[in-house]
Amino acid sequence: MAQTAIPAPAPAPADTVTEAVSERSRRARWPASLIAGVILLLIFAGIAVAAPAFGNPLQQNLLTGLSRTGLPLGISWAHPLGTDLLGRSELARLAFGIRTSMIVAIVSNVTSIAIGAAVGLAAGFFRGPVEAILMRVTDVGLALPYTLAALVIAGLMTAGLTRVIVIITALFWAYPARLVYGEVLRLRHRGFVESADAIGARGVSIAGRHLLPHVFPLLVTYSPLNAASAVVFEATLSYLGAGINPPTASLGNMISDGQTAISYAPHLLLVPAVAILLITMSFLLIGEGLKARNPDLARVSWLGR
Amino acid sequence: MARTMIRRLGFGVIAVLGVAVLSFLLEFVIPGDPARAIAPRAQSAAVLRNITIQLHLNRPLIIQFLDYFGQLFRGNLGTSYVQRQSVTSLIGPRLATTGELALAGVIAEVILGGGLGIVAALYPRVRAAVSAVNLTLLALPQFVVGLLLLLIFGFKLHLAPVTGGAGPAEIVLPALTLGLVGAPWYAQIVADQMGDSLASAYVRTAVAKGLPDRYILWRHVLRNVLSPAITMIGMDLGAYLSGVVTVEVVFGWPGIGLLAVDSLQDLDRPVVMGTVIVGAVAVVFFNLVADVLRMYVDPRTREEQA
Numbered sequence: 111m112a113q114t115a116i117p118a119p120a121p122a123p124a125d126t127v128t129e130a131v132s133e134r135s136r137r138a139r140w141p142a143s144l145i146a147g148v149i150l151l152l153i154f155a156g157i158a159v160a161a162p163a164f165g166n167p168l169q170q171n172l173l174t175g176l177s178r179t180g181l182p183l184g185i186s187w188a189h190p191l192g193t194d195l196l197g198r199s200e201l202a203r204l205a206f207g208i209r210t211s212m213i214v215a216i217v218s219n220v221t222s223i224a225i226g227a228a229v230g231l232a233a234g235f236f237r238g239p240v241e242a243i244l245m246r247v248t249d250v251g252l253a254l255p256y257t258l259a260a261l262v263i264a265g266l267m268t269a270g271l272t273r274v275i276v277i278i279t280a281l282f283w284a285y286p287a288r289l290v291y292g293e294v295l296r297l298r299h300r301g302f303v304e305s306a307d308a309i310g311a312r313g314v315s316i317a318g319r320h321l322l323p324h325v326f327p328l329l330v331t332y333s334p335l336n337a338a339s340a341v342v343f344e345a346t347l348s349y350l351g352a353g354i355n356p357p358t359a360s361l362g363n364m365i366s367d368g369q370t371a372i373s374y375a376p377h378l379l380l381v382p383a384v385a386i387l388l389i390t391m392s393f394l395l396i397g398e399g400l401k402a403r404n405p406d407l408a409r410v411s412w413l414g415r
Numbered sequence: 416m417a418r419t420m421i422r423r424l425g426f427g428v429i430a431v432l433g434v435a436v437l438s439f440l441l442e443f444v445i446p447g448d449p450a451r452a453i454a455p456r457a458q459s460a461a462v463l464r465n466i467t468i469q470l471h472l473n474r475p476l477i478i479q480f481l482d483y484f485g486q487l488f489r490g491n492l493g494t495s496y497v498q499r500q501s502v503t504s505l506i507g508p509r510l511a512t513t514g515e516l517a518l519a520g521v522i523a524e525v526i527l528g529g530g531l532g533i534v535a536a537l538y539p540r541v542r543a544a545v546s547a548v549n550l551t552l553l554a555l556p557q558f559v560v561g562l563l564l565l566l567i568f569g570f571k572l573h574l575a576p577v578t579g580g581a582g583p584a585e586i587v588l589p590a591l592t593l594g595l596v597g598a599p600w601y602a603q604i605v606a607d608q609m610g611d612s613l614a615s616a617y618v619r620t621a622v623a624k625g626l627p628d629r630y631i632l633w634r635h636v637l638r639n640v641l642s643p644a645i646t647m648i649g650m651d652l653g654a655y656l657s658g659v660v661t662v663e664v665v666f667g668w669p670g671i672g673l674l675a676v677d678s679l680q681d682l683d684r685p686v687v688m689g690t691v692i693v694g695a696v697a698v699v700f701f702n703l704v705a706d707v708l709r710m711y712v713d714p715r716t717r718e719e720q721a
Contacts, residue, residue: 246426246429246430246433247433249426249429249430249433250429250430250433250434250437252430253430253431253433253434253695253698253699254434254437254695255654255657255658255691255694255695255698257658257660257661257672258657258658258660258672258675258679258687258690258691258694259438259691261660261675261676261679262438262441262442262445262679262687262691263441265445265446265447265679266441266444266445266446338553338554342554342555342556345556345558345559346556346557346558346661349556349558349661350660350661350664350676362556365558365559365562369562372562372565372566372570373570376566376570379562379563379566383555383559383562383563386554386555386556386559387551387554387555387559388554390553390554390555391550391551391554394550394553394554395550398550
């Protein structure tokens with residue numbers, strides 16, 4: 111009987127295993143989505159910083175920037191992304207639109223999360239009337255019809271970056287407040303909080319020194335998702351004329367301009383649309399990557415639409 | 416369970432009142448004179464003054480406030496400054512139009528999102544592709560999706576009408592917009608829940624005792640998806656009924672969102688208030704209905720709430 115040689119499984123050399131393990135942990139620290147998101151975001155940050163290098167976004171070229179029948183130009187060497195309805199360089203406007211989006215994303219992300227975290231920490235830590243009032247106010251914030259509330263606030267202010275950031279902050283703080291509050295509820299009966307309380311630490315110090323560090327990873331994971339929603343919401347506001355108004359370039363008002371030319375110059379719609387897609391995508395990829403690194407935080411969800 | 420519901424209902428009423436008070440005050444801070452908005456070409460100050468008196472806008476803010484909320488508790492939303500008819504009769508038909516769109520949109524997102532989620536859960540090979548689709552849809556603002564659909568199906572393929580209106584042909588693209596934008600949320604929930612369920616002991620037991628796959632899928636796996644899906648549907652119905660402003664603007668869909676935008680421009684305060692209050696009520700009401708339904712479908716949530 112011919113014996114088929116069954117090759118014994120070669121014992122894996124110790125260093126291979128170590129390598130495999132370290133390879134896995136390296137991957138877990140830097141998931142592909144996180145790397146892709148960070149690279150994309152760096153590219154957009156670069157464009158935002160170097161926006162003036164792409165040309166003047168306000169320069170109207172009614173003679174050279176439009177076709178002989180007065181229509182926007184398509185892609186050419188002189189105008190890499192064509193021109194808009196007033197003969198302005200679409201590339202320059204795009205770069206400044208990206209700059210607007212990035213500023214809004216960063217600033218309103220910080221403000222809304224800071225306010226939300228403060229409210230959530232305070233409500234979770236001081237019980238009684240403070241908790242009740244803060245959480246009912248948060249409920250109101252969550253029950254507000256977003257777009258309508260934004261339009262009402264928009265009526266109070268003059269157009270510009272500040273208006274957009276105020277609106278987004280006013281509407282976006284409630285969700286992180288709820289997230290932080292839930293986390294503090296879980297933590298406040300844990301030993302380290304109760305012992306800090308027992309040795310007579312003041313409320314502010316317990317909230318800041320003991321609770322905040324525990325809530326921090328949650329906020330870090332939430333922030334790219336919040337930034338993505340902020341970019342989307344800025345574009346929506348400017349599209350509706352309630353955010354940044356022309357001639358200042360914003361991806362939203364570029365689309366609003368471009369939609370009037372939808373049947374003959376669709377690139378005026380597509381160019382800013384792709385930019386919004388990629389910026390938001392970079393934040394979402396970072397969010398996904400952070401969740402993959404820390405599966406405990408996978409319950410952090412996306413916010414706005 | 417009944418006590419939890421009453422408590423939540425109480426919170427809901429407080430939230431709606433909070434929204435109402437907030438928007439009432441905000442509207443008074445908005446610069447602009449409603450009288451001027453009603454009679455933009457009025458030359459004499461007397462005309463403007465008469466309008467102001469007619470609308471009781473000359474009274475102190477606190478009196479106007481008490482007046483408005485007194486009427487509100489009697490179910491009266493007041494009279495439109497501009498249209499000269501009751502706010503209720505203005506909002507009614509708009510709410511119905513938005514309701515059609517909201518319902519069609521939710522159906523579209525459940526089908527699209529549910530489909531994506533089920534495919535991702537059952538076929539691991541396409542999981543990466545599904546999450547790429549999810550992320551793309553998630554990254555696009557509603558109005559961009561709407562305009563892209565208009566560009567492709569309206570202007571390039573000539574398959575859909577590009578004019579506004581509320582007919583059966585006109586509803587397809589706006590509903591599809593809501594469906595596409597909402598789909599990734601459902602896909603995520605369905606895929607997660609099905610994944611947990613497929614890995615569970617009760618599904619293993621069901622397979623071991625020889626139940627047919629289809630039976631296991633419907634009775635054991637998909638049933639678990641139902642409860643979070645109901646919560647999402649409730650949230651979406653409420654949010655959409657409060658006016659899908661951007662979609663209504665893009666497609667010229669004459670719903671409550673478009674009414675709100677128009678009256679905001681006209682400084683027609685009673686109508687703006689009416690739309691905001693109806694919107695907040697819709698949000699709170701459908702969240703509550705979803706909670707009740709969920710407790711009915713999924714006994715585990717009953718204990719959780721107690």
